[in-house]
Amino acid sequence: MRTSIATVCISGTLEQKMLACAKAGFDGIEIFEQDLTVSPMSPEEVLALANRLGLSLDLFQPFRDFEGVDENTFVANLARAEAKFQLMNRLGISTMLLCSNVGTATINDDELFVTQIRALGELAAGYGVKIAYEALAWGTFVNTYGHSWRIVQKVNHPNVGLCLDSFHILSRGDDPAGIAAIPAEKIFFVQLADAPVLSMDILSWSRHYRVFPGEGAFELDAFMGHLVRSGYDGIVSLEIFNDVFRQSNVERTAVDGMRSLIWLQDKTATLLGAGATTYPLGISALPGAQEASGFDYAEIRTEDPEAVAGMLAQLGFSFRGQHRRKPVTLWSAGNARIIINTQRSRGITAEVSGFGIQVPDATLGTMRATALKAPVVPRHHTVGEQPLHGFTAPDATEVFFGTTATEPAWTAEFGDGSALSDTGSITGIDHINLAQPWQAFDESVLFYTSTLNLAARPGTEVPSPMGLVRSQVLRTTDGAVRLALNIVPHGLEGTGDRAPSYPEHIAVHTDDIISLARQAVAAGMEFLPVPNNYYEDLAARFALSGETLVQLQELNLLYDRDEHGEFLHFYTETVGSMFLEVVQRRGGYDGYGAPNAPVRLAAQFERNRLTTY
Amino acid sequence: MRTSIATVCISGTLEQKMLACAKAGFDGIEIFEQDLTVSPMSPEEVLALANRLGLSLDLFQPFRDFEGVDENTFVANLARAEAKFQLMNRLGISTMLLCSNVGTATINDDELFVTQIRALGELAAGYGVKIAYEALAWGTFVNTYGHSWRIVQKVNHPNVGLCLDSFHILSRGDDPAGIAAIPAEKIFFVQLADAPVLSMDILSWSRHYRVFPGEGAFELDAFMGHLVRSGYDGIVSLEIFNDVFRQSNVERTAVDGMRSLIWLQDKTATLLGAGATTYPLGISALPGAQEASGFDYAEIRTEDPEAVAGMLAQLGFSFRGQHRRKPVTLWSAGNARIIINTQRSRGITAEVSGFGIQVPDATLGTMRATALKAPVVPRHHTVGEQPLHGFTAPDATEVFFGTTATEPAWTAEFGDGSALSDTGSITGIDHINLAQPWQAFDESVLFYTSTLNLAARPGTEVPSPMGLVRSQVLRTTDGAVRLALNIVPHGLEGTGDRAPSYPEHIAVHTDDIISLARQAVAAGMEFLPVPNNYYEDLAARFALSGETLVQLQELNLLYDRDEHGEFLHFYTETVGSMFLEVVQRRGGYDGYGAPNAPVRLAAQFERNRLTTY
Known part of the structure; x- marks a missing residue:
């Protein structure tokens, strides 16, 4: 697997974010669209900077409110998507995050979701783009990874797969064990976030209080274990919406994020026991932890x-x-x-x-x-x-x-150095x-x-x-x-x-x-x-x-x-x-x-x- | 009615709090016990300072986890209460807040609650103390004002009445209209708090995010209207747990609180229409609001x-x-x-x-x-x-x-002043x-x-x-x-x-x-x-x-x-x-x-x- 981080996690301009992520040692980044929209850098400049820094551009996100809509909206949504595919081509990004509809979905019909997402996949294929479909925990009709997986199976298109996000799965108390049974080639992207135990609506919890792995209460080593068992060998990316991180020093926060992945790989290795797959994130193994005396x-x-x-x-x-x-x-x-x-x-x-x-x-x-x-x-x-x-x-x-x-x-x-007399x-x-x-x-x-x-x-x-x-x-x-x-x-x-x-x-x-x-x-x-x-x-x-x-x-x-x-x-x-x-x-x-x-x-x-x- | 404020609302030492509340124009204060416990002032000194400042000491609070307990705990609780009654006598405070049990209650039996609270009222009577029983929104067995009112009626003791708190009533979506039907002489105390709309557990919402009336989303003018209709003429007190207020300048926060009551009386007067009872808080009427052009x-x-x-x-x-x-x-x-x-x-x-x-x-x-x-x-x-x-x-x-x-x-x-030429x-x-x-x-x-x-x-x-x-x-x-x-x-x-x-x-x-x-x-x-x-x-x-x-x-x-x-x-x-x-x-x-x-x-x-x- 490779490590990545969403630009929305940290503060500063897109350029400052990219520099900080590269310096902290991430393999790549997710481009959060708004960070690009407000940037004076053209897509071509972003790609050139990424190449110079040795960062891969792993994901373009988010694309929202697409499926489950009436025919007019669907046509407009496809046009909106096509403009973004063209933009992605200029950025050299091959995967787009599709969030399950939370706003405009009016028709609760899996068959319609399947038809519309398949059409999106077909359009994406023409641009060499893959669609990673993610069930948001507060999606209007699709809000569990099991449901998004059933839809992706029915879509049955090589350019349509899943995005799995630990927050959306674990915040609902959903069992992540089913991940191990999903064919690795249909998992297009994985996002990781931890969170403290809070009793609040999931949307507010997600948008303000996510933290890096190891800073919250989720069992992310177990989550990683299921992922390893699925055979997944793609990108594992931090996607943390946190009000404090967004206000903090960008370089320091990026290092904090990288530290969380190093820690998580170690915890996962401990959980899985010795073996070739125990260092799934491709980071060098951590020297053993010692109990302080x-x-x-x-x-x-x-x-x-x-x-x-x-x-x-x-x-x-x-x-x-x-x-x-x-x-x-x-x-x-x-x-x-x-x-x-x-x-x-x-x-x-x-x-x-x-x-x-x-x-x-x-x-x-x-x-x-x-x-x-x-x-x-x-x-x-x-x-x-x-x-x-x-x-x-x-x-x-x-x-x-x-x-x-x-x-x-x-x-x-x-x-x-004489003898001590208390x-x-x-x-x-x-x-x-x-x-x-x-x-x-x-x-x-x-x-x-x-x-x-x-x-x-x-x-x-x-x-x-x-x-x-x-x-x-x-x-x-x-x-x-x-x-x-x-x-x-x-x-x-x-x-x-x-x-x-x-x-x-x-x-x-x-x-x-x-x-x-x-x-x-x-x-x-x-x-x-x-x-x-x-x-x-x-x-x-x-x-x-x-x-x-x-x-x-x-x-x-x-x-x-x-x-x-x-x-x-x-x-x-x-x-x-x-x-x-x-x-x-x-x-x-x-x-x-x-x-x-x-x-x-x-x-x-x-x-x-x-x-x- | 008279205006009051709980010392827990604001920052500083007990002395600083009392000075600020007096300066802001409150008639009295509630002594939050911990503010006294950590103070170097003796109860007699607190009373003397209150007298000098012209502040009445309206309530001693909170007394917790009393009713619904086994016999041994009950005996210990009565002893604990008696120590506090003696302390209240030294402070010259005649009303104690009894919160419905959230910790030690093990027996869900209204008759037991009635018996134990009546015994507390009888003990209180010997010290000239009145018990104001409040249903906390997260009380283990008693968490609505309707329930606390049924218990107070059954207790049927002159020294036991109700404390009504707008937060505990409105945060649950409970209808406050029933307040108008409660005999005014059985309402021993009223606490007011506003709050923003937040979807979180009520305890966290209450302990960190309460705000002064007019700063949140509750319809407190309507709440006050029900209170006026009940004939209540006692104390209306602000009890606001707010992380920011507790860190802010004590004098300024006290003025903010007083402003909220002036505003609330005006809103209530507008709601109730003209008449003798339209200025229930005894504050001079506000000059009429004007629409800015x-x-x-x-x-x-x-x-x-x-x-x-x-x-x-x-x-x-x-x-x-x-x-x-x-x-x-x-x-x-x-x-x-x-x-x-x-x-x-x-x-x-x-x-x-x-x-x-x-x-x-x-x-x-x-x-x-x-x-x-x-x-x-x-x-x-x-x-x-x-x-x-x-x-x-x-x-x-x-x-x-x-x-x-x-x-x-x-x-x-x-x-x-010559003519203008744009x-x-x-x-x-x-x-x-x-x-x-x-x-x-x-x-x-x-x-x-x-x-x-x-x-x-x-x-x-x-x-x-x-x-x-x-x-x-x-x-x-x-x-x-x-x-x-x-x-x-x-x-x-x-x-x-x-x-x-x-x-x-x-x-x-x-x-x-x-x-x-x-x-x-x-x-x-x-x-x-x-x-x-x-x-x-x-x-x-x-x-x-x-x-x-x-x-x-x-x-x-x-x-x-x-x-x-x-x-x-x-x-x-x-x-x-x-x-x-x-x-x-x-x-x-x-x-x-x-x-x-x-x-x-x-x-x-x-x-x-x-x-x-």
Whole structure:
């Protein structure tokens, strides 16, 4: 098969779109007619540019509202089609998408559809054009691929075949297994789209909320499996109508789309098992995914390390010394390693700038990320230093792979490498919370899940004084690595790709939060204050002893409980755009204290005078 | 009745919300519990602040998932309720909202609901609290107001009554007429929300897309009419869950909400006819709405008037001279008057800064706008000058009322007031297109429709290289005044309230666009170029003669047709963030050439290198 993408997926002029698609590595593109109509490039210029870029022009689309009409309309429709066939000849495009009629069809008669589509096929044959008939999910009379396939069989014309679109099939809950039984030579084109689970009319869902494979909820690996079993060896093309993608940077969105196909081929290969047909899209196989065993470190960038260092000391972190060559220091407590970096920190009070995860084979992790088009972070290392394998995520976070180890080799590059003496009870990094500009969210989900092999959990929404914050957790199965992505409200995005007005945080876990909190308070730490009203509501919600309540309130601790266990946590004050959280999980509690997040956001809003206007 | 608003509608801390609601003129507020829980203010402090601001605390909400549960849960629920009654006593709030159970109800038995709610009412009575029972549209067992009313009747307790919410009733398509038959003393609370027509699950629709009355599609005047007929004289409160409002400026959103109630009372009064009960919300009556007879003028603000003046001259506008006192010039053609203003223009290349409309009584128009809390534009006039009555719209456009006249009196303040000699065929202003920051859109729709007495037409979406542009027309019945509001894609909003990167325009109409275009070309005007591909598509879509096509293409004219007539139009080049359009309507064509808008946006994107990133 070959990869393609519809020009309607991305922003810019037709020329900008073509350049971006070629650069991202697609084999070809679908020309969405309106992109051509509004372009100053002639069809011949478009073809010449495509040739120069090495892009095939795979499909001309859409041709609408053709079949099931009265005789006068039919004659006019044929004339309209012929003008487009002539245009396609000039573009050198041999396949046209025919959408099932949603507007002008008045006669519900399969025989009439067959007769009219056969006449279209006959006319198309004279121009060397093939018609790929697609059942739109909201087609007036034809809206399932089974129905369009019955019609195509009855048309029985070499120039008429099917277009299969995963959205139109899966959005209706239709079973795609029947695809495997369709003769491959009658499948003229395949379009792929994923989508989140939304209960809305299918047309709005389709036109605004489609996402790239791996960013939604459809089982597209299974869909691809049926396609492979049919023997199909044609074009697989992304056709994504998404309001955000259409407003975003064209090159970046094209890469996001290509990444989704690389990921999908890998998922499909896993599903199908080993064999010659397991890499159906003709993309090189992805190096194997590895389960991360934990965080290697978290990094804070700051112009002035004093405030952050002070907080770490108050929490009982050990100072491990300065890097032998860079203006970077290491702090650790148990398995939690935090790096304070003053490089490239001009104007940055403090921010969560990156993190590392540990995998069995860091080089393999790097190879996989590179194959997924993750942008490499340039990072030098000298003789005797551990190599660093890093990438920049869509939210500008720098992500590195390290090798699984209780004491990573790179820590020897700090201070004198002397033995560690913890003074607190912190055991490791629990999770990292990263702010996402809204236009990067879907891209980030696919980036982190595919490169780090994490799974996306269902999202939540957290009320705050600045608006609703959408939150989604990505994690390993065992919870060793957990990322919480927050889409920040309008006005807090900051400039560029970062969301500096909305604080990000690093959460560490402990076995004894009460003692740790007492120790931190004794060391002079000030926690984010929790209002008295919160504790009164806690008393009404949970049967907690008076003693427990007093202890929680005295230490500004927040509390949550579910059927598996309990969760206690507290927050430090915010420095710049970052803060720290300390959590204790008791029993099988596996959440993040979501009911307490509004309390935290409101307190930060009060303290820091955050404002959206 | 008295006016109120739920704190959940708006952004900020509880204190900021209370200050904004008081300033906007609400009689009281509903305390949304979470706003209190996250607040550092104690209940006593909240009460004291409310007293100082003259706000009543009308409702404590929500209390959820109470009835239809097993005995153990019931006992726990009563304990939870009692804690909240104690809290309400401290707040001085006497009414609690009880939402029908959506989470924990396991037993579908009206008798059980009645027994459990009666016990709650009995417990509430001891605290002087009344329970307002509301059927949520997605309640597990109770989801219609008819059902909740049957339960309240069976409960038959003085402390248990109904809460009626327009969203929960109208979103299900339920008939609100039955409200008139409910005894007023059993209606304990009324909540109002409007909503756009959306086909999605009711819960998502309710939690994210509610809007203030007049900004959606519900017939809330009829709803209010049923309420008036019931004899209800209690509180009418806005309860709007809207993602945008929760992110927007708190004071402005509160005023938007108050405006919606002023507008709604006026609509209700019109529906009910004259009488003592026609102003049910206790707000002073709005001065009568007037049908605008046309545009008085359009105004362009520019630092350097040469470019705009040149375009007007090329289109055959007459220069009418300088204002006798201000750095402002007047140009006219037929009934189209365009003012070029260089006041407060530093850094502005050119923008559409305002417009005037003509009404029978300008003073009455001003009084109505003032009553609708339109912010007044400070504008001085001296002896012998016409008074100006102006307001700033949410999109920062300055809007003025003038008196209906073919030659307005104020034109005498320009030049020598000598007789006008048109050289072109322009007959008047057809429409004005204004860019809207996305967060101001709903507010703008209500502002323009209520202050200028315009009606909102169904919206459309226009594809562009920068993303989808949402467009909505507001107009008088006869089309004498037409505004097209465009929500601009991300990145084009500019700073503050204006959307300067997205061009706005003034469209004038003519009886003979062919001659006018020829004349303008001869005068050296350059039109926005239309791509050749457009004319090829036009030929495929419409049966136009070759001669017509050649003429259209030669003059860069765009064309549209519907069942009523034809539309021809062209665009000038963009200067700053504005351009001009010339249109000719033939026959009964009443649209705006929407199919051509993508061509225009793409050409402007190409010419001006507009970019979103």
